[in-house]
């Protein structure tokens with residue numbers, strides 16, 4: 001029984017969501033909330049008929065299982081076609097995967113899971129073929145809230161599958177959560193990122209690639225047309241995240257913005273262009289070294305103004321929501337600036353926390369936000385991306401794997 005695991009972080013987008021899909025720059029950073037996947041590969045058993053692929057999703061609390069023979073029959077594949085290069089999921093393969101999912105009763109209230117399940121079946125069978133195994137997934141991230149749970153799911157899944165395939169190897173240790181997590185080399189990260197992008201395409205329709213990139217490589221990045229620049233920030237950017245708990249779906253919101261762009265192409269091109277300038281400015285400001293109180297305050301004031309401008313443009317794109325507006329009004333009472341993060345339409349909002357803000361005020365802001373039934377998170381921004389654990393990781397989320 002071979003066991004390995006991987007974890008990948010969620011993200012915040014400081015500037016540029018949606019516009020990044022249309023070629024503008026955006027700035028994003030990894031946060032210290034993770035999705036973890038563990039994989040237990042079963043030996044190729046003598047009892048062919050009993051061999052299954054199992055998926056245990058801890059957060060929705062659902063498990064799925066497919067007989068390997070049925071996977072082979074429907075997907076017309078046995079061996080993985082090679083994990084060393086990422087391939088897109090063809091429409092025929094996606095239709096076959098949909099047939100496999102129809103054989104499961106997914107509760108109507110959790111039907112949004114089917115996109116994630118399709119991405120799982122695509123990644124697993126493409127990378128490992130129809131081998132028997134058990135995959136367990138657990139996450140700190142709220143799903144469908146703008147913190148990149150879909151990307152963290154695809155990155156951690158690709159990471160664990162490629163590690164099991166022997167294509168990705170760990171290069172060095174860091175520890176956390178009682179596990180020996182290890183980092184992965186640059187070329188291997190590139191490969192994981194390409195596979196995860198193919199998974200994101202199944203979930204998002206037309207992803208820019210920023211979410212899987214920041215989840216894979218970590219840190220704070222500027223991203224434009226698939227090009228990634230690492231941003232070196234000497235002063236930590238402190239953000240409060242508020243989850244409005246209003247559910248939404250990135251794929252539908254991205255499609256809505258594209259439809260608006262096709263109805264008003266000139267106006268929307270100007271909006272995307274303005275967002276591009278904002279992201280460029282945000283990326284220069286985060287890299288500015290500020291050595292004293294005045295410099296830090298001026299840096300934060302500029303960031304706040306740019307966030308406010310970006311939020312206005314997101315409203316132009318049609319992706320704000322009354323719950324987001326409530327967060328904006330609430331934080332403004334304390335002179336704090338907020339903007340939505342991710343696809344909007346509900347989901348999460350970022351509030352810039354100035355270095356000089358006293359804790360007492362921050363606690364008051366949080367209390368007032370939570371009185372609206374929102375949930376607040378204080379997160380560390382700009383940490384590590386994908387990490388893996390090869391063999392030896394015998395415990396995972398309380399389960400012996």
Ligand SMILES: Nc1ncnc2c1ncn2[C@@H]1O[C@H](COP(=O)(O)OP(=O)(O)O)[C@@H](O)[C@H]1O
Pocket residue numbers: 035057059112113114115116117137138139142143144145146147148149150151153203204248249250251342343
């Ligand atoms: N831990 C998980 N387990 C199963 N599916 C997941 C998980 N995390 C994300 N997903 C999939 O990703 C979808 C959410 O992605 P999306 O709408 O892009 O929102 P976000 O990425 O902002 O959380 C879910 O509906 C589900 O299909």
Ligand SMILES: C[C@@](O)(CCOP(=O)(O)O)CC(=O)O
Pocket residue numbers: 016017018019020021145146147148149150204206207208209210211250254341342343344
């Ligand atoms: C709206 C978008 O810019 C980010 C979506 O992020 P999330 O899935 O809402 O976490 C889409 C994309 O860049 O692919």
Ligand SMILES: [Mg+2]
Pocket residue numbers: 148149150151204211250
């Ligand atoms: Mg997503």
